[in-house]
Amino acid sequence: MDVICLGLSHATAHVELRERFAVPASELSRATLRLGSVRAIDEAVILSTCNRVEFYAAAERAEDGFDGILQFLGENFGLCGGDRSIFYRYDAPLSIRHLFRVVCGLESMVLGETEIFGQVKKAYGAASAGGMTARHLNKLFQRAFRVAKEVRSGTSITRGPVSVGSVAVDLAEKIFGELASRKVMILGAGEAGEQTARALFSRGAKSILVSNRSHDRAAGLAAELGGRAIHFDEWDREFHDLDIVISSTAAPHPILTREKLAPVMAGRKNRPLFAIDLAVPRDIDPAVNSLEGVFLYDIDSLQAIARNSIELRRQELSVCEKMIERHVADFSGWLAGAMAPMAAGS
Amino acid sequence: MDHPLLIASTFCFFLGLCHTLYTLRTGSRLAVSFHFYAIACGFLLQSAFLFSRGHALGRCPLTNLFEVLVFLSWSMVLLYLVIGPAYRLSLLGAFTSPLAFLLQLFALAMRLDSAPYKRPAPNPWIELHAAISVVACGAFALAGVAGVMYLAQERQLKTRRLRPMFFQLPPITALAVANSRLLWTGFGLLTAGLLAGFAVGRPLDWEKAAALCVWLLYGGMLLADTRHNVGPRKVALFSVLAFTLMMSMLWGINFLSEQRPL
Numbered sequence: 001m002d003v004i005c006l007g008l009s010h011a012t013a014h015v016e017l018r019e020r021f022a023v024p025a026s027e028l029s030r031a032t033l034r035l036g037s038v039r040a041i042d043e044a045v046i047l048s049t050c051n052r053v054e055f056y057a058a059a060e061r062a063e064d065g066f067d068g069i070l071q072f073l074g075e076n077f078g079l080c081g082g083d084r085s086i087f088y089r090y091d092a093p094l095s096i097r098h099l100f101r102v103v104c105g106l107e108s109m110v111l112g113e114t115e116i117f118g119q120v121k122k123a124y125g126a127a128s129a130g131g132m133t134a135r136h137l138n139k140l141f142q143r144a145f146r147v148a149k150e151v152r153s154g155t156s157i158t159r160g161p162v163s164v165g166s167v168a169v170d171l172a173e174k175i176f177g178e179l180a181s182r183k184v185m186i187l188g189a190g191e192a193g194e195q196t197a198r199a200l201f202s203r204g205a206k207s208i209l210v211s212n213r214s215h216d217r218a219a220g221l222a223a224e225l226g227g228r229a230i231h232f233d234e235w236d237r238e239f240h241d242l243d244i245v246i247s248s249t250a251a252p253h254p255i256l257t258r259e260k261l262a263p264v265m266a267g268r269k270n271r272p273l274f275a276i277d278l279a280v281p282r283d284i285d286p287a288v289n290s291l292e293g294v295f296l297y298d299i300d301s302l303q304a305i306a307r308n309s310i311e312l313r314r315q316e317l318s319v320c321e322k323m324i325e326r327h328v329a330d331f332s333g334w335l336a337g338a339m340a341p342m343a344a345g346s
Numbered sequence: 347m348d349h350p351l352l353i354a355s356t357f358c359f360f361l362g363l364c365h366t367l368y369t370l371r372t373g374s375r376l377a378v379s380f381h382f383y384a385i386a387c388g389f390l391l392q393s394a395f396l397f398s399r400g401h402a403l404g405r406c407p408l409t410n411l412f413e414v415l416v417f418l419s420w421s422m423v424l425l426y427l428v429i430g431p432a433y434r435l436s437l438l439g440a441f442t443s444p445l446a447f448l449l450q451l452f453a454l455a456m457r458l459d460s461a462p463y464k465r466p467a468p469n470p471w472i473e474l475h476a477a478i479s480v481v482a483c484g485a486f487a488l489a490g491v492a493g494v495m496y497l498a499q500e501r502q503l504k505t506r507r508l509r510p511m512f513f514q515l516p517p518i519t520a521l522a523v524a525n526s527r528l529l530w531t532g533f534g535l536l537t538a539g540l541l542a543g544f545a546v547g548r549p550l551d552w553e554k555a556a557a558l559c560v561w562l563l564y565g566g567m568l569l570a571d572t573r574h575n576v577g578p579r580k581v582a583l584f585s586v587l588a589f590t591l592m593m594s595m596l597w598g599i600n601f602l603s604e605q606r607p608l
Binding site: 156159160170171173174175176177269270272289292293295297301304305308312 | 499503504506508510512513515516517518519520522575577578579
C-alpha cells in the first residue's frame with residue numbers, strides 16, 4: 001500500500017486554475033465519497049482551500065492511484081488529457097513530507113499561518129465521517145496533526161504578525177491588553193483604515209467612531225462596523241477618551257500635531273494613545289511619538305515589523321524541517337513495515 | 347548547617363534565570379509552568395532555610411546582612427507568588443527569579459554570614475519592625491522588576507524595534523498598574539514597619555533613619571504621582587532607581603552599624 005498526493009497550489013497554479021478544481025465545503029463529503037469509490041483507491045481525503053486543492057489517497061500501487069484520481073477529476077471537473085501535467089504528484093515518502101509541511105504552514109502563502117491546520121482537520125473529518133479513511137490515512141493525518149502541534153510549540157514559526165492589520169492588532173494588545181473596552185477612531189474611510197479597524201474589531205474592539213470628509217461614506221462604514229459616524233470637523237473633540245486612532249485621509253499636511261495632542265494627553269491621566277498613520281503623505285506629525293503615552297506607527301514601520309516577522313519565521317524553517325524529517329522517517333518506516341506483508345502475499 | 351537549603355533554593359532560581367535568558371535570546375515561547383515550579387521550589391527551600399535559621403537563633407532571622415538579603419529575596423518571591431497569578435503577570439516570574447538568584451548568590455559568595463553576634467534579648471516590636479520593613483523592601487524589589495519590564499516594553503514600542511522578547515512581555519498598561527500597586531503595598535508595609543519600630547521607643551539610629559529616608563523617598567514619589575500625575579514611565583524609572591539606592595543604603599547601614607544586629 002502506498003500513500004499518494006496529487007494536487008495544485010498557489011505556488012504552482014493561478015487562481016483561475018485552482019478555482020476550477022476547488023471543492024466547496026458543502027460538497028466535500030460527497031466528492032470524497034466519489035473519489036473513494038474509484039477502483040484503484042482504498043482511502044481518500046480531499047483538501048480544498050483558497051490556496052490549494054489536494055487529493056490524498058491510499059492505493060495498492062501509486063501509479064494506479066494517480067490514474068484513479070485523474071479519472072475522478074475527468075469525470076467530475078472536466079479534466080482533459082492535456083491538463084494532467086498541471087498537477088504535482090507525490091508518492092511516499094514525498095507525499096508524507098508534503099502533508100506534514102502543509103499542516104505546519106510551511107507550504108502556505110504566509111509562512112507559518114495556522115488556519116491551514118483547521119482546514120486539514122475539516123478535510124480529514126469529512127473523509128473520516130464518510131468512512132473514506134482507514135488504517136493508512138488515519139495514521140498519516142493523526143501523525144500530521146501531532147507534527148504540527150510539535151512544530152508550533154517547539155519553534156517560533158507562528159510567531160509575530162505578518163500583515164499590517166495583524167501588526168496593528170498585536171501592538172494594540174501589547175499596549176492595552178484586552179481590546180474589548182477600547183475606543184477606536186477611523187479618520188478617513190479608506191480601504192487600509194477599514195481593514196485595520198476590522199482586524200481590531202475581530203479581536204474584540206467594541207466602540208468604533210468613523211470620521212470622513214464625506215459624512216455619508218463615514219456613516220456607511222460606521223453602520224457596517226456597528227460604530228458611530230462623526231463629522232470631520234468634530235473628530236478632535238472625541239480624543240479625550242479615545243484609545244486607538246487609525247488615520248488614512250488624503251490631507252496634504254498633518255492633521256494631528258504635537259501641539260494639538262499635548263494638552264489632550266495631559267488630561268487623559270496616563271491613558272495611552274495608539275496612533276496608526278496609514279496615509280501618504282502622513283496625517284500625524286511624527287513628533288507626537290515623543291509625547292509620553294503616545295505610540296505612533298506609520299505604514300512603513302508597520303510593514304517593517306511584518307517583514308521582520310516573516311524573516312524570523314524563515315529563520316525557523318530549518319528547525320521545523322528537521323522536526324518534520326524525523327517524523328517522515330518514522331512514518332515511512334511504519335508504512336514500509338505495513339506494506340511488507342502485502343508484498344510478500346502478492 | 348542550613349546553607350545547603352539556601353544553595354538548593356539559589357539553584358532553583360538559577361534554573362529560572364537560565365530559562366529567562368534562553369527565552370529572551372531565542373524568542374521561543376516561555377514555559378510559564380516551568381518558571382512557576384522553579385520559583386515555587388526555590389520559595390519552599392528559602393522558607394525551610396529561614397525557618398531553620400530562626401529556630402536556631404530563637405528569633406526572626408534578620409541578624410546580619412546575609413539573613414536580610416535572603417529574607418528580602420523570600421519576601422519578593424512571596425509577593426510574586428501572591429500577586430503574579432492574580433494580575434496575570436506570570437512573566438513577572440521570569441524576571442523575579444534572576445533577581446532572587448542574584449541576591450542569594452551575592453549573600454552566599456560574599457561570605458556575609460558572619461558569626462553570631464552577642465545580641466540583646468529579642469524584642470517582638472523590633473523584630474516586627476525589621477520583618478515588615480524587609481517585606482516592604484521585597485514589594486519595592488518587585489516594583490523595580492515590573493519597572494524594568496515596563497521600560498523595556500515602552501522603549502521597544504517607542505523605537506518600533508521589536509525584539510523577540512516583546513511578544514513575551516505583558517501589556518504596558520498592566521505593568522504600569524502592577525508597578526503602582528506594588529509601590530503602594532511596599533509603602534503601606536514600610537509605614538507599618540516604621541510604626542512598630544517607633545513603638546519600641548529606642549532612639550533614632552542609622553537603621554531607623556535609613557528606613558525613614560526610604561519612607562520619605564517612596565512617599566514623596568507616590569504623593570507627587572497622586573497630585574501631579576507623574577506618568578507611568580517616570581514611576582517605572584523611579585522604581586528601578588529607588589530600589590538600587592535602597593540596596594546601596596542597606597549595604598551602607600551594614601557597614602556603619604558594624605557588629606550591631608540589624
